[in-house]
Amino acid sequence: MKIIKKREKSKLLIGLNYLDKRTKLNNTDKRYLINLEKGYEGEERFDTLVKTYLTGEALVINDLLIENKGNVFQIDALIVTTDTLYLYEIKNYKGDFQMNSGQLSYTSGQEIRNPLTQLKRTKELLRQLVKEWGLSYRIEANVLFINETFTLYNANVEDSIIFSTQIKDALIKLNTKCKRLTKQCNYLADKLIDMHKEESLFQKQLPLYNKKELKTGVVCSCGSFNLIITQRSCYCKVCYKQLSIEELLIGSIEEFKYLFPEQKVTTSTINEWCGNRVNHRKIRHILQTHLMAYGKNSGTYYE
Numbered sequence: 001m002k003i004i005k006k007r008e009k010s011k012l013l014i015g016l017n018y019l020d021k022r023t024k025l026n027n028t029d030k031r032y033l034i035n036l037e038k039g040y041e042g043e044e045r046f047d048t049l050v051k052t053y054l055t056g057e058a059l060v061i062n063d064l065l066i067e068n069k070g071n072v073f074q075i076d077a078l079i080v081t082t083d084t085l086y087l088y089e090i091k092n093y094k095g096d097f098q099m100n101s102g103q104l105s106y107t108s109g110q111e112i113r114n115p116l117t118q119l120k121r122t123k124e125l126l127r128q129l130v131k132e133w134g135l136s137y138r139i140e141a142n143v144l145f146i147n148e149t150f151t152l153y154n155a156n157v158e159d160s161i162i163f164s165t166q167i168k169d170a171l172i173k174l175n176t177k178c179k180r181l182t183k184q185c186n187y188l189a190d191k192l193i194d195m196h197k198e199e200s201l202f203q204k205q206l207p208l209y210n211k212k213e214l215k216t217g218v219v220c221s222c223g224s225f226n227l228i229i230t231q232r233s234c235y236c237k238v239c240y241k242q243l244s245i246e247e248l249l250i251g252s253i254e255e256f257k258y259l260f261p262e263q264k265v266t267t268s269t270i271n272e273w274c275g276n277r278v279n280h281r282k283i284r285h286i287l288q289t290h291l292m293a294y295g296k297n298s299g300t301y302y303e
Helices: 011-022 027-053 115-132 164-175 183-195 245-259 267-273 280-290
Strands: 002-005 059-068 071-080 084-091 095-100 103-106 138-145 150-153 161-163 227-229 233-236 242-244
Touching (some): 059 183, 071 115, 150 161, 161 164, 233 245, 242 245, 245 280, 267 280
Parallel strands (some): 084 138, 095 150
């Protein structure tokens, strides 16, 4: 097994996390962030199982976002074998659900979008794309419910569903179907990755924000600004995490560059962004070490 495209947090998830620490998100954006985090957590859990139990010859591609002829579709995980593409829609739902006449809902009656419908569309668009390239592959698609606390009542045996207790056996069984990979397998994988887009016009965008509305200061990954800072390290008084000043500053610089890509990165702007809590010379040293300097004296900026 070879992973040829690793899973990464989406730009939207990264951006919402940054904003959540420095401003109060409205209820809609906050719920969206929580759902994104829960989804990513489930996908990472599946990745761990793949690394543990998929030992046969296969190519693993994670997080594909593809636009083709005006159609946009996303693939959570795709496993390429000699003659079959294994497509997975990963859901990290918790609690009790029921399926009635193709409609998925909580047992309380609240309806939600049926991932089987989404899976059917994704499978068909992927089939069309592969056919356009003149390739012949069978596509086996499943919705994978990764959370062990998920229960689905009234599910049909023929539904393309894999439950958390079945994942290990499904991957072990897949090993028996893995034959020697061909050049066509690598060609297909490369074509799919070439088509991957970092973001789409159809995706949800970050809420509007400006610099004056955001809280400045150095912040822990847990969201706390309650840090004890020494000359070489910092310590979070909430989650007890300890980081070097270099790690803390690199994170703050990346955050600033992400949220304000149009602004020049200078020693003074990063100092202000960090709430003037870190030595000015230390900030300049980190910028000089990790970024390229342009300009001279007071006009120096970094990229």
